[in-house]
Structure formats: C-alpha cells, structure tokens
Amino acid sequence: MQILDKRKAMETPPLLRLGFRPFFLLGSLLAALAIPLWILALQGQKVAGQPLGGWLAWHRHELVFGFAGAIIAGFLLTAVQAWTGRPGLSGKPLAVLVAIWLAARLAWWSGAPLLLIVANLAFFAGVALVMARLLWVVRQSRNYPIVAVLALLLGADLLTLLGVQQADDGWQRQGTWAAVWLVAAMMGLIGGRVIPFFTQRGLGRVAMVQPWVWLDWALLIATALLALLHATGIALQAHSWLGLAFAALTLGHGMRLVRWFDAGLPRVSLLWSLHLAYAWLVLACAGMALWHFGILSSASQALHALTIGGVGGLILAMLARVSLGHTGRPLELPRGFTLAFVLLNLGALFRVVGVSFWYQPSLWLAAIFWTCAFAQYLYCYAPMLCRARADGHPG
Template identity: 40%
Template sequence: MKLNIEEPGPYRFALSHLGFRPFFLLAGLYAVLVVGLWTWLYQFDMAALPTAAFGGPFAWHGHTLIFGYAMAVVAGFLLTAVRNWTGVQTTQGPALLVLAGLWLGGRVAALFGDPGLVAMALFDLGFTLWLLAALARPVWQTRQWAQLAVIGKIALLGASNGLFYLGAFDLLDGGQRLGLYSGVYLVLSLILMMGRRVIPFFIERGLDGAFTPVNRDWLDRLALVLLLAFWLVEVFLPWAPVAAGLAAGLAVAHGMRWAGWHTPALWRKPLLWVLMMAYGWIVVGFALRAVAEFTPLNPMAALHAFTYGGIGMMTLGMMTRVALGHTGRNVFDPPRVLGLLFGLLAIGALVRVAGPLLWPALTASWMSASQLLWIAAFAGFLWVYAPMLVKPRVDGRYG
C-alpha cells in the first residue's frame, strides 16, 4: 500500500519520525533501569521504596513491567504497524515526542512509589487516551474495521490500569490485583493476535518458502474463545478450577499451533527462533497454570513463564526485527550478537521459572541471576540498536 506521508528530507535526527523509534529506545532503557532498581531493592532494602498503595513491592514491580515496559513496546509496534496497514502516517514529529513524554512522566513518577501515584495516574491516563486516538484516526479514515479488535485491546489495557489505580486509591477492593492480572493476560492476547498475523509469514519468508506453516481456522477461533473465557474467569469471577481447565485447553490449542509452525530449520535463524521460543513459553505458562491448581506447584512459575519468557522474549524479538526493517536494514542479515542476546534472555527465563521449582531453597539466587541476565540482554539491545533508533534510515527515506 502506498503511504500517504510527506518525506521532506534530508535528515540528521530521526527519533521522532515513527513510533517504534522513541518507544523502543525508552522500553530498552526502562527494562535495564527498572529491573536494576528491583534487583537492588530485592537484595538490600525492599522498604526503601514506599509501595503500600501499589499493593506492596511485588505489585509495584509488576506494574512497572506490564504498564511501563510492555506498554512502551506495544505503543511503538502499533504506531508503526497501523501506518503500514492503513497507508496513513501515524503520530510523528513533536507530537510523537510529547506522547512519549507522557509515558516517561508516568515511569518517572513510579520511581517515587506512593508519593508519585497521583502524577503517575494522570500521566498514564493522558498517554492511553492519546495513544487510542493516534491509532483510531487512521483506522477510521481508511475504514479498516478489522483493526478495531487491536484498538479495543488497548482500551481494555487502559481500563485494567484504571482498575489498578482505583485499588491504589482505596476506591476498589483488590483493584491492584485485578488490574495487574488483567493487564498480563491482555498483553498476552495482543501478542497472540499479532503473532498469528506475522510469525507464520516471517517463518515462510525467512526460510525462502522451503517450509509452509500450518494454520487452521477452527483452531484460531477456538484459541480466541478459550482465551476470552480464561481472562474473564481467572481475573474477575474467579473460578479457579474452571480457569485451570481453560488454561489446559489453551496449552493444547496453542501447542498445536506452535507445532504447526515449527520446523528444525528455523533454529538457525535467531529472529525466528526467539519468536518461537517466546511462544513456547506462553504455552508452558498455560500448562503450569493448569497444573498448579491441583498440585503444590508455585503459581508464580506460570506467571513468570508468561511474563519473563513469553512477553520478555517476544517483545525483544519483535523490537529487534521491526527496528531493522524500518530503518532500511536487511532483516535476513541481522547483527550476529542477537543470538547471544536472545540466548541470555532464554537462559534467564529458564532460571526464573525452573530454578525455584527444582531448588526452592535457592529462590533468591535464581531471581538475582535471572534479573542480571535480563539486564545484560537489554543492555546489549541498547548498545546495538540505540544508534539505529536515533539516526536516519540507511536508505535516506523518512521513517
């Protein structure tokens, strides 16, 4: 589709050209900073940051990564994708930097704990409303109503964050838990929706058509219905045994999809295997959630399979690919260091999920190791990609 944008050029500074640039850069910086802070707090002084209104330090940690880090990646990805889908330029220039500034304001406020809660809520509200408008405008202009499902999930993420704040301000009992868990599953639903659109395409192109991923319409519909039911039952009712049964169904459904997309050849391509490994962690997360209902298995194992393994690996994999393609670089010849960075995150996910299950007495050590591996992976991402995100496209075009 021909893009309806102006390309004034030439350029020296490109950070404000397209949504992925500021938001992927901020997401990488925040991933290092906030997990570094969490590592220090966990090891030395959990009381150093007042977090009672958040529901405690672990809820603060969850909010920073779901409504902070993950939302930045989602914003950058969708502002870029909607431009491609519709052919209409999304928010750019000074307006894009202001939008990123709203996100950043909320994250800075979060570093002050409870004293920053009001400012944090206002910044997050402004950011979400602006992002929704920025995504809806080109969709409305081009009448691409199929994209409303994506925009609806962003609206639900904003509502989930609202539930969190209602709980933090003592206006809704348990609002923090409702908001956080709803946020996790909505981010997963976005990943699964977008993954269905792009992962098979990436695999087929990345392997030069030598393999055709298998897709089944009935399986797509079943997985969607099961996930909607799981989100409602797990978060809002909650009926734990029913949620566990739905999680088991989701593990089977997505396991079948994963198997239909898999071929051994993709493990030679870091930009492919990172996405498939991330998807695999989501499947494992649903399986662990099902098993935890009927065994002494720690439910945090499922949560971190979803978040560290699924969300963490998928977002890093997508950021590295999108940034290459949209800065005019060859996605079929990525930086060689990516395999190492993805490997660090993969080991970190395994350490965080499996370590406490196998050797619970060393849980604190497993957590610290996984945090350091996360920091190393995202620091490496910044080292390689920050220049790409700031500098103009290598082909001289706008974007």
C-alpha cells in the same frame, strides 16, 4: 514510504519519525533498569526513593503497563502505517505521547496518586484513539480487536492504580494479572500473524502456513475472557473448570506452534527466538492449567514463564527484527546478538525452574541475564533508533 511527504518527514528528528524508535528505546531502557531495582529492593537494599504504594506495586505495574505497554505502542503505531496506507504518528504528536509515557513513569515518585493515574490512563487512551482513528478511516475491521484489547488494558490499568491509591493489594493483583493475560492476547493476535509470515520470508519458503481463522478467534476471545476473570478476582483462586480453559489454550497455542514449525528454524536466530518465545506461552498456559487442577502449589512459575520467557522473549525477538527492517538495514543480526536471546531464555529458566531448587541465586541470575539481554539490545540498536534510516528513506 510512498504515503509520506519525504521533505517534511526528513525534517523531523530521526528519533521521532515513527513510533518504534522512541518506544523501543525507552521501553528497553526501562526493562534493563527495572529488574535490578526490584531485586535490590526485594533483598532489603536501600534504593533511592520510594515509589507510591511500595516497590511491589511498582514492580507489578511497570513491567506490564510500562515496559510491555511501550513496546506494544511502538509496534502498533509503526505497523498501522502499513496496514492502513496512512502516515503513522510522528513529530510533535509522537513527542507528546512519549512525554506522557515518561510522565507516567516519573509519577511513581511524585507523591501524587492522581497524577499517576491520569498520566498512565492518558497514555493508553492516546494509543487506542490514534489506532482507532487510523483503522476507522479505512474501515479496517480486521484490526478492530487490537483497539478493543487496548481499551481493556486501560481498564486493567485503572483497576491496578486505584488499588495503589487505596492500598488495596487485591485490586492491584486483579489488575496486573488481567493485564498480563491481555498482553498474552495481543501476543497471540500479533504473533499469530507475524511468526508464520517472518518464518516463510526468512527461510525463503514459497507458501506461508495458512491460519485457521476459527482457532485465531477462539484463542483471542478465550484469553480476553480469562483476563476479565482475573480482573474480577475469580481466576485468582484455583478452579478445575478454569483448568480446562487453560488446557484448551495450551492445546490451541500448541497446535499453532506445531503447524508453524520448519526444520530450517534452528539456523536462523531471528526466527527460533520468535518460536521459542511462543513456546513459553504454551508452557505458561499448561502451568496455569496444572495450578487450577491442584497439581502445582503456586501459579507464580506459570506467571513468570509468560512474562519473562513469553512476553519478554517475543518482545526482544520483535525488537531485533523490526528495528532492522524499519531503519532500512538488512535482516542480519548485529554480531554476537544471538547471545541476548540465549541470556533471556536462560533467565526465564532460572526464574521458572531454578527457584524451586536454588531460590536466591536463581533470582539474581534471572535478573542479571534479563538485564544483560536488554542492555545488549540498547548497545547494538540504540544508535540505529537515533539515526536516519540507512537507505536514506523517511521513517
């Protein structure tokens, strides 16, 4: 707060005072709408309009680059202010970036593939450049890998959208699978910092579990390399040596989770939701290892364990906590919000496990639970995001 011009900051509309406000709001709205639309289209129901490349291309892209991309942008553009001691993006510059994100979403119905590519790439390029500039000014090399992951996400998005333009399903799969594992890399990078920190603060522990730097780097580099192997298409075919790589990731993330565990977790929803989301990442890595070893017949369940339970779960948990802290409110969940965490994890269970026994009903239940979880976030938190901080400070 000390690094902001309070008078100028307070003249800015609340929704544009920091990146988390518009991007958490819009990203959650997309999450709540995208899954029901996809399930309806999948079931052959008539849905207004037809996105470029068809509904499968839209579904693949928007849940990773649209939804997760918005939340990542909102978190990073807010956190970088604390990391660097310099003001984060706000006001008109933030409004421009939000407009680009919205244009990228609407471009699916424009009939103009070039607009779709330009708008989406401009968004990731904008976020990466803002982050790079702020980090470079203070020479904060610790966070340079974040910019590298953003640049790789831009490349994965380009591959995916070229696949849409050329009607090349292979390029689309390569790009979206690469992006999913790049988001997993970001999940490991950011989660590896905030989960033990939030746990220590939330439970009032004196000391935080100290990171193993060698493990942090190993997990980041290995996950980024696996993303690149998906981009080339190599990792889309089962290989036993990739099974070993995913088994190593399972072990590494599992070691982290065990080290972070505290007996007090079950009584604090803001904490067990974070740890459970990370456990889904461990499960996804294990599932990928089993598929590459030929034990599982499909990688789909592992993919959805990561995207719904891991990425979706961590996003919802981070949204719930960050939105409270950065709007000047106590870290106490709105009444009944724990239900949102329960619903999202039930949705993951139905999509990952239930579809093996009860396919159609499980798809619908997973979609309903996911939608209700993010709808509850919007109901409880949208007013906070659109209003000034409760403590009267800027931000």
